[in-house]
Amino acid sequence: MQFTAALDASFWITVAAIILLLVLSAFFSGSETALTAASRGKLRAEATRGNRGADQALRVREDGEKLIGAILLGNNVANITSAALATALFSRMFGANGVAVATLVMTALVLVFAEVLPKTYAITAPEAAAARVARPISWLITILNPIVRLVRALVRGILGLFGVRTDPDGHVLSVRDEIAGALAIGRSEGTVHKEERDRLLGALDLSDRTVEEIMTHRSKMAMIDAAAAPEAILTQVLASPHTRLPVFRGERDNVVGVIHAKDLLRAVDKLVRGDAGDLTSIADLDILSVAMKPYFVPDTTPLDEQMRAFLKRRTHFALVVDEYGDLRGLITLEDIIEEIVGEITDEFDIDAEHPLKRSEAGDFVVDGGMTIRDFNRATECALPDDEANTVAGLVIHEAQMIPSEGQVFAFHGFRFEILQRKENRITRLKVRPLGGGVTPASAGAT
Numbered sequence: 001m002q003f004t005a006a007l008d009a010s011f012w013i014t015v016a017a018i019i020l021l022l023v024l025s026a027f028f029s030g031s032e033t034a035l036t037a038a039s040r041g042k043l044r045a046e047a048t049r050g051n052r053g054a055d056q057a058l059r060v061r062e063d064g065e066k067l068i069g070a071i072l073l074g075n076n077v078a079n080i081t082s083a084a085l086a087t088a089l090f091s092r093m094f095g096a097n098g099v100a101v102a103t104l105v106m107t108a109l110v111l112v113f114a115e116v117l118p119k120t121y122a123i124t125a126p127e128a129a130a131a132r133v134a135r136p137i138s139w140l141i142t143i144l145n146p147i148v149r150l151v152r153a154l155v156r157g158i159l160g161l162f163g164v165r166t167d168p169d170g171h172v173l174s175v176r177d178e179i180a181g182a183l184a185i186g187r188s189e190g191t192v193h194k195e196e197r198d199r200l201l202g203a204l205d206l207s208d209r210t211v212e213e214i215m216t217h218r219s220k221m222a223m224i225d226a227a228a229a230p231e232a233i234l235t236q237v238l239a240s241p242h243t244r245l246p247v248f249r250g251e252r253d254n255v256v257g258v259i260h261a262k263d264l265l266r267a268v269d270k271l272v273r274g275d276a277g278d279l280t281s282i283a284d285l286d287i288l289s290v291a292m293k294p295y296f297v298p299d300t301t302p303l304d305e306q307m308r309a310f311l312k313r314r315t316h317f318a319l320v321v322d323e324y325g326d327l328r329g330l331i332t333l334e335d336i337i338e339e340i341v342g343e344i345t346d347e348f349d350i351d352a353e354h355p356l357k358r359s360e361a362g363d364f365v366v367d368g369g370m371t372i373r374d375f376n377r378a379t380e381c382a383l384p385d386d387e388a389n390t391v392a393g394l395v396i397h398e399a400q401m402i403p404s405e406g407q408v409f410a411f412h413g414f415r416f417e418i419l420q421r422k423e424n425r426i427t428r429l430k431v432r433p434l435g436g437g438v439t440p441a442s443a444g445a446t
Helices: 011-037 040-048 052-061 066-126 125-159 175-189 194-208 232-237 261-272 278-283 303-313 333-341 370-380 391-398
Strands: 244-247 256-262 296-298 319-321 327-332 356-358 362-368 408-411 415-423 425-433
Touching: 011 052, 011 066, 011 125, 040 052, 040 125, 040 256, 052 066, 066 125, 066 261, 194 303, 194 333, 232 261, 232 278, 256 261, 256 319, 261 278, 296 391, 303 319, 303 333, 327 333, 356 370, 362 370, 391 408, 391 415, 391 425
Parallel strands: 296 319
Antiparallel strands: 244 256, 319 327, 356 362, 362 425, 408 415, 415 425
16 A cells, blocks of 8 residues: 555544553653652642642542552553554554554654653652642542452452452551661762761661660669668769669669759758758768659660650659569660760760770770660661670670680671670670671681
């Protein structure tokens, strides 16, 4: 058939229909990318500023399964119909070779103009694009809803045959995961500083961490014996860098109060400056009458709950007990805040306490009581903290023994050398990343 005979009115109508269908396919492809890639946080911020398109985009995204179903249905109908029209058109022009020509031409047109181009545009400004296409997409969802529901029921039925259950109301990523992922990307690209990332992740992690993970262990607690002489108690309180100290009677587990340095100072001032008061009156001081009632919390309490409890009770100090009521340690509001902002020091903190140092050879010299989380944050390593809270605890867990000084272990891609041990506690270690990595199964002592 001659080309001139093929170029009739039906030819131009078919060409126009193919172009229109390609435009619709481009619209569906770009809309899918824009609505799925747009940040919910940014859309919410735009919606609060009065952007109706952003508000509509948020409503459209509420049912992701219905959104994707409608867009895919419209996109596939447009692509298949345009391909069928092109095949008929080119068959009129080229006869038996028309199918091959139509396949090549439509593949190029769909790939460039209906897929790559609109999706590239949408991904460059997903929030703006989502706001523009939200209203027509909502109309499309309403029109195609009956068909989409039928297809969705069919898909769920097929998946159900294989034991797969879908949750249409669930999100692939939680809000926390989205924020953590965005921070990781920002850190890798250099737009987010390490300190900023650590602070934000620290705040997000409070609900996933417990009091037991950050408390001061009972072995490191400074405590006052209620039976001690008042002069000795006063000297101990003044020498301590802490403002609040637990008071025990008999055994250290028997905590009967918490003394605040300011309350003790008021009591001493009252005794010394009284009518018959002098320095010898300090011997009449009753420490328990000055002490506050102790506040006990379970060691499994999440940190965010404990912080709210501190704020509600207007106190900064709590004693941590286990399920049997035995004393485990203590926790303060400052400990929780330090998990967000990092170490807080003042003029009374001991300057010699440096739990992590870097040697000239590149090894990390670590205090055994340093938490794995703090080690990872300081070094940007990734030691697991599922089985232990501290670096020393991780070594003991993996070694299944209490190592001696000089022993060396390798696991989780790191080399651990025991530098100091005090009784049954590992007090100092040397940690070095292994170049090739070592699996836990090959860990061993030398």
